Amino acid sequence: MNKRLLVLIGLVLLLMGGVLSATGEEYVPGNPLKVGFVYVGPVTDYGWTAAHDQAREVCVEAYPWLDTVIVETVEEGAEAAVIDRLVLEEECQVIITCSFGFIWGTQEAALRYPDTIFFHCSGFLREPNMATYMADFYQIYYLNGLIAGALTETNKLGYIGAVPIPEVKRHIGAFALGVRAVNPVAEVHVRWINAWVDEVGAAAATQALIAEGCDGFAFTEDTATVVQVAADNGFFSFGHYSPMYVFSPEYCVSGQIAHWEAIYLDFIGKVYSGEYNARNLKNVDYWWLLQEGGVEAGCDPGMVINPAWEDELKAAMIVDPMMGTISVYDLVMTRLQQMSNPGITFDPFLGPVYDRNQTLRVPAGCILSFDELTTMQWAVDGIVGSWPDEP
């Protein structure tokens, strides 16, 4: 026992010496750049992580001076050691952490390695050498909602939600607003599966919603389960994150597609040119939407609405206060333009917006601020189902 104790103490001293004295290298603009990506899941998930990895590949192709390292399936709490390896052993000058859960680990690492640049996804903490970024779907969910409201025959849409956090609540809210804009009596029924990936749960939740009478589905879950289950039963759905048209060319009407490469190309490019360095990132936050090209509407690149459903949407006419009588198809395209063009002229949360307890949440003519969007807890009127933490 004594000998073992001594060895242990010796190792500890070795550790302290080894780790305390280590820092990363500072990057000199114009040199080859090495970027480490820390993923929370596997790149084969066809959801969140797959989208990030595809974006990474686009960058590697576009920038010949760029070299990357990826680490998959890193648990929260374990990112510290992974980042250590990336900075000290792999000599990465930029570390990109692709999950909210890495927020405190990334911040601690940023403080530990002041010469390394950190880029954290969907977080809210920043340091001189740590910036944040997010590509959000809420505008596209609104567009999806417009389509859903027009196509539903039972006036019940289903939403399978992952975890009841503001991001997902915001998306469901935008979806419901879109539905109601076109169909004032329709409801959005929500079921939570309390996981980002759970095929069995997503299938069960979809079945439950089908039994409730829903005939159209949107969701937040990292597989195409909902699309398949809905299609099996003859119901339309909206793909999520990755192009899911291939899973049901017949029933996948539209969806949301992430284009993280827009953000990565921009950020990495700016690091290369020297515009961003390890000292001026404290206020760098990417909140990229349709206008910046961070996200795309549709279930397949370049296809906003599935051609098989175009006719039906063109025949569905509604009366809009501003545009008069217009087909839903045209409405969707118009809104898409309004949100994509510079000088955005439309927002899904344009007031007056009431929550489901009839409290006015957005006054007439106003929109939600960034803070209000990212901390949203209330449920838009028209949402039916359990809503944890409802104010």
Added chain:
Amino acid sequence: MRAPSWIHIERRPSRSAWTVFYVSLLAIAGALVAASIFFKAYGVSPLHAYRLIITGALGSSIGLAETVRRTIPLLLIGVGLTVAFRAVFWNIGAEGQLLVGAIAATGVALFVPMPDALRLPAMFLAGFAGGAAWALIPALLKAQLGINDVISTLMLNYVAAFIVQWLILGPWKGPTARGFAYTDKFPASALIPRIPGTTIHWPTLILGVLAAVLAYVWVMRTRQGFEIRVVGENPNAAHYAGISQSKVIIMVMLVSGGLAGLAGVGEVAGIQHKLLDAGKLSLGYGYTAIIVAWLARRNPLAVLITSFLFGAIMAGGDVIKVSLGLPFQLVNVFNGLILFFLIGSEILMKYKVSFAWRKR
């Protein structure tokens, strides 16, 4: 099984620690050879890969820190499991006991007012009590009603995970967590100190080492330990000797669950600094520890070695991911192979193989 005549197989009269050690080493070597097929398939030289993994997990300061950090919960839970296994109580519920310990510690950390200096010790006590209480349920079910231990402990794992889920999304959701599924970050007085520059929460490690030593002494040298061992090895003899099987079961499960609860305190207050999603908190330690305990042949002291070994394997997984760029699922393949070879080598420990050309 009939062996060729030039091989002699005879039962070993007893099993020395050296035999166990050598045979285990042989088994692991065999597993590494088998696993090299996978490395070859990815175009990586197996020798290069192994060298990287060993130096990566043990030879660098980062790797060693990771190894030790993973060892801590495995050590605590593993010691508890060796005690439970001695009484042949299959505690598959360490995951759940870890979670309940974490819940108890979180409650004390965030919601119980007390002087700062007392907070950490109170958290450890609460964690031990929480884990022990959670283990008491299946223990009572078996002791009083004879309900199968595998199913009751397993089911309670799920229930514990759901309780954590409910807490972090509901009553305990942290206002500063911006709506995300976490509690607030623990106050500074509730954080277990770490070795600077690493995530090793050393007080918990010391607890683990203490637990191993105390458990060994308890099981091997005290009267209660004797009772535990008799119940495990020969229930009939225990019955005739008047040893209460119920009492033994409850005793070992309180200890086993309590130690798992301590591991939960370590994870929540030493690593994560908040309560979060169950899967991210327990990380399968409760199941891996079963293997750790088995490998230690139910000897609490040996858990010191086996938990370190598995900590290294888990850290080696990081190396596979980062330095070798291989799919991380290989780690599980690795673990499975090592286990199979170790299982297979068990037979070499029961039987001695010698060759006929040696004059006896």
Added chain:
Amino acid sequence: MEWQNWAISTVSFMLSYGTPLLLATLGEIYAERAGVLNLGIEGMMIMGAYTGFVTAYVTHSPWTGLAVAAAVGCAFSLIHAFASITLRANQVVSGLALTLFGLGLSGVLGRSWGGRPLPNALQSINFGALADIPILGPMLFEGHVAVEYIAILLVPIMWFILFKTRVGIAIRSVGEDPATADSLGISVKKVRYLCVAIGGLLAGAAGGYLSVAYRPAWTEGMTGGMGWIVIALTIFAFWNPVMGMLGSYLFAALYHLSFRLQPWVSPEILQSLPYLFAILVLVFIAQGSLRKRMGSPAALTLPYTRGEE
């Protein structure tokens, strides 16, 4: 009208989601009846899911996929059989190793197979007019694939074999008292190998059903912990195929209800219900004298060697 909707959706879901549970439980019942605990069900299921999907994808035939899935599950189970029967290793650890290995191997091999829908998934059977029967029609005859019905048919067959034939007696005696069985000329080893193989076959088929029929695609870890539920269900069924069926369907029904009732009852409470339920039922039964007659096979998890104790 309301209760009919609830009944139809619950029973319908019960059948589709309960089928893999049922198949794997039937198999594990046989294995455990012969005295071998196989905790590797998750590993066998996921390997079955992977190989079933790939085979069905490549051969365009879902049934070939299912057959291969079952065969792979069987092959995997034989590893556990060899370790626990011939090498007399600890069955708990051997099973865990199998699960680890299966999960890892399927993950490694399946890396490039995600994100592809299966073009020729198993189609549900069209029963024509039968589906129009009020209530029972949509419940039982709409949207179900052949495997679900096969699973139901297996229940009485496997019950009969286990309790009413000599083969069944042999199996049960090997699990209760291998020494006596051995002295009566029954090959303990052969019986155990056979039962573990059956378990593997059915677990593999259950996994194949998931990736070929239930959700025709492959995702790493798609079994989502079903294997562990099966282990619990086996015990809950008191090692009886009929009870196994009831348990599987009950679990599936509760799972479905946990989603349907979500607006009114906290999802965590509902989702933990099946697990609590399992314990509660055991407690209830243990109170009565049924306990004596429904205990586990006495020799479960104990390796057997002739002339040794």
